[in-house]
Amino acid sequence: VKDMIKSFKEIIERAREIGPKNLAVAVAQDSDVLNAVNNAYRMGIVNGILVGNEREIRSIAEENDIDLSNFEILDVEDKVEACNEAAKLVRDGKAEMLMKGFVDTSIILKAVLNKEHKLTGEGILSHVGVLKVEGFDKLFVMSDAAMNIAPTLEEKVFIVRNAVKVARALGIDNPKVAILSCVEKVNPKIQSTVDAAKLVEMNKNGEITGCIIGGPFALDNAVSIEAAKHKGINDPVAGNADVLITPNLESGNMLNKSMEYFARAEKAGIIMGAKAPIVLTSRASSEESKLNSIALAVLSAC
Amino acid sequence: VKDMIKSFKEIIERAREIGPKNLAVAVAQDSDVLNAVNNAYRMGIVNGILVGNEREIRSIAEENDIDLSNFEILDVEDKVEACNEAAKLVRDGKAEMLMKGFVDTSIILKAVLNKEHKLTGEGILSHVGVLKVEGFDKLFVMSDAAMNIAPTLEEKVFIVRNAVKVARALGIDNPKVAILSCVEKVNPKIQSTVDAAKLVEMNKNGEITGCIIGGPFALDNAVSIEAAKHKGINDPVAGNADVLITPNLESGNMLNKSMEYFARAEKAGIIMGAKAPIVLTSRASSEESKLNSIALAVLSAC
Numbered sequence: 001v002k003d004m005i006k007s008f009k010e011i012i013e014r015a016r017e018i019g020p021k022n023l024a025v026a027v028a029q030d031s032d033v034l035n036a037v038n039n040a041y042r043m044g045i046v047n048g049i050l051v052g053n054e055r056e057i058r059s060i061a062e063e064n065d066i067d068l069s070n071f072e073i074l075d076v077e078d079k080v081e082a083c084n085e086a087a088k089l090v091r092d093g094k095a096e097m098l099m100k101g102f103v104d105t106s107i108i109l110k111a112v113l114n115k116e117h118k119l120t121g122e123g124i125l126s127h128v129g130v131l132k133v134e135g136f137d138k139l140f141v142m143s144d145a146a147m148n149i150a151p152t153l154e155e156k157v158f159i160v161r162n163a164v165k166v167a168r169a170l171g172i173d174n175p176k177v178a179i180l181s182c183v184e185k186v187n188p189k190i191q192s193t194v195d196a197a198k199l200v201e202m203n204k205n206g207e208i209t210g211c212i213i214g215g216p217f218a219l220d221n222a223v224s225i226e227a228a229k230h231k232g233i234n235d236p237v238a239g240n241a242d243v244l245i246t247p248n249l250e251s252g253n254m255l256n257k258s259m260e261y262f263a264r265a266e267k268a269g270i271i272m273g274a275k276a277p278i279v280l281t282s283r284a285s286s287e288e289s290k291l292n293s294i295a296l297a298v299l300s301a302c
Numbered sequence: 303v304k305d306m307i308k309s310f311k312e313i314i315e316r317a318r319e320i321g322p323k324n325l326a327v328a329v330a331q332d333s334d335v336l337n338a339v340n341n342a343y344r345m346g347i348v349n350g351i352l353v354g355n356e357r358e359i360r361s362i363a364e365e366n367d368i369d370l371s372n373f374e375i376l377d378v379e380d381k382v383e384a385c386n387e388a389a390k391l392v393r394d395g396k397a398e399m400l401m402k403g404f405v406d407t408s409i410i411l412k413a414v415l416n417k418e419h420k421l422t423g424e425g426i427l428s429h430v431g432v433l434k435v436e437g438f439d440k441l442f443v444m445s446d447a448a449m450n451i452a453p454t455l456e457e458k459v460f461i462v463r464n465a466v467k468v469a470r471a472l473g474i475d476n477p478k479v480a481i482l483s484c485v486e487k488v489n490p491k492i493q494s495t496v497d498a499a500k501l502v503e504m505n506k507n508g509e510i511t512g513c514i515i516g517g518p519f520a521l522d523n524a525v526s527i528e529a530a531k532h533k534g535i536n537d538p539v540a541g542n543a544d545v546l547i548t549p550n551l552e553s554g555n556m557l558n559k560s561m562e563y564f565a566r567a568e569k570a571g572i573i574m575g576a577k578a579p580i581v582l583t584s585r586a587s588s589e590e591s592k593l594n595s596i597a598l599a600v601l602s603a604c
Binding site: 265 | 435437451483484485521522526528532549552555559560563567585
């Protein structure tokens with residue numbers, strides 16, 4: 001039994017214990033991304049395989065004092081081809097994680113979803129965030145804040161499974177999954193409450209395993225034992241959620257950004273659902289957040 | 303020109319300056335509500351007209367050391383009738399605000415929406431929250447976290463107008479209104495982005511006045527100048543929003559609860575859109591939050 005990880009410091013420590021793992025960087029000619037990969041390399045978390053325009057990679061490395069002798073480089077000028085080559089490294093077992101460099105998200109996802117690369121099965125890709133909010137003695141896993149606009153019930157099943165994989169990678173053996181909505185009673189006018197009840201049923205039927213699902217919940221009933229008590233909710237997940245599943249992209253994105261910008265949560269995020277976790281950090285994320293995301297990918301690649 | 307109000311302390315001060323105003327309490331036999339109204343009376347914010355079962359009101363008052371000689375009491379035993387009587391007090395100009403007591407929300411809202419009581423016109427009712435998040439030198443006005451499940455564009459126009467009224471009551475002369483979604487580009491697959499663009503247009507056309515509307519925005523682009531800059535968004539509302547309009551009840555409720563439970567925001571909330579603001583505090587809200595909501599109603603009743 002692994003210990004439950006409760007902070008980003010512990011995520012980094014665990015990644016160092018089980019790392020380094022091989023990270024393929026698609027279109028690596030990006031100073032932010034190269035610096036993040038170099039940091040992760042120096043912490044013993046990853047070995048990087050840099051796929052991209054070698055000349056530009058070398059020039060950026062020089063400007064940033066990055067010693068490229070520590071990395072493997074595959075010189076591929078075309079961005080689409082570079083993404084395909086990075087995907088093939090995962091397919092062939094040469095890399096266990098993928099990271100987006102200086103390329104549009106849609107292009108790297110196309111390479112991941114290309115059937116020839118055999119990186120995806122029957123599931124779907126979804127974004128899984130991990131956030132540390134002050135005052136809570138745990139990490140929250142949340143999904144989906146960045147990929148699926150209006151997931152169907154079938155898609156929500158995969159969203160739950162992808163999030164549960166990350167929660168289990170954080171050492172939470174039987175994570176408590178809250179299916180969020182705006183109320184705690186099923187209301188046929190609010191589809192997310194109906195879907196929540198069905199997901200709870202599928203969990204009880206053994207169709208979704210490795211977790212305890214509860215819902216529908218408004219956010220307070222999921223994360224505050226006091227609020228759940230006030231509403232008279234008697235459920236093992238109520239007030240104790242490890243995993244927060246949002247009904248749609250608008251609410252997921254809003255919750256994630258609210259935790260980051262209003263509650264000043266430390267955060268990481270990866271795309272799950274393919275053979276390898278995908279790190280898609282944005283230019284706006286801090287160096288710390290990029291390193292957190294790479295470390296989270298290392299744990300989730302297990 | 304009124305000064306812009308930036309804290310709940312200032313809301314209370316302003317309410318004391320312009321108060322006391324007359325508050326009709328529907329089904330007043332509720333200890334939490336009677337205590338809140340008594341607090342507001344003692345601060346000079348309201349005069350209370352207690353509509354409900356007089357015997358029970360007197361018994362609760364005695365248990366809670368509330369001096370009922372300070373209040374007018376209308377003895378109405380039936381809860382539906384008590385709501386109707388309270389609504390008529392507003393219709394007849396005898397009360398400027400309404401507060402829910404020991405009665406289901408649906409029953410008091412029915413009394414408010416009853417055409418005979420003439421409390422509503424062409425608009426709709428919507429919940430308007432006011433929240434103070436640490437680190438931001440302003441109050442955020444947000445809507446709708448509690449009333450409208452999936453508002454149409456027409457309904458969003460009224461939601462914006464109701465929220466703008468509250469923002470202006472807080473002394474924000476030309477409030478910056480952010481129409482939130484999950485992205486900052488219009489995407490036909492995400493109706494909230496399409497609606498946002500239309501609301502911006504209606505503002506430019508003069509169909510929605512007294513505010514500057516921007517959007518669609520993801521939350522970060524609305525409240526963080528740095529995040530807006532990173533995305534290259536050049537808009538007066540970006541990063542500077544006073545008013546946050548959410549696309550649907552799920553995202554509105556989640557944002558509001560996240561601000562309260564994760565960012566530990568101080569908060570108030572009222573229902574706008576009728577002739578008088580309606581205070582609907584829940585049993586779970588703190589005494590402070592109930593007083594804040596009554597004070598907010600006093601300002602918004604102007």
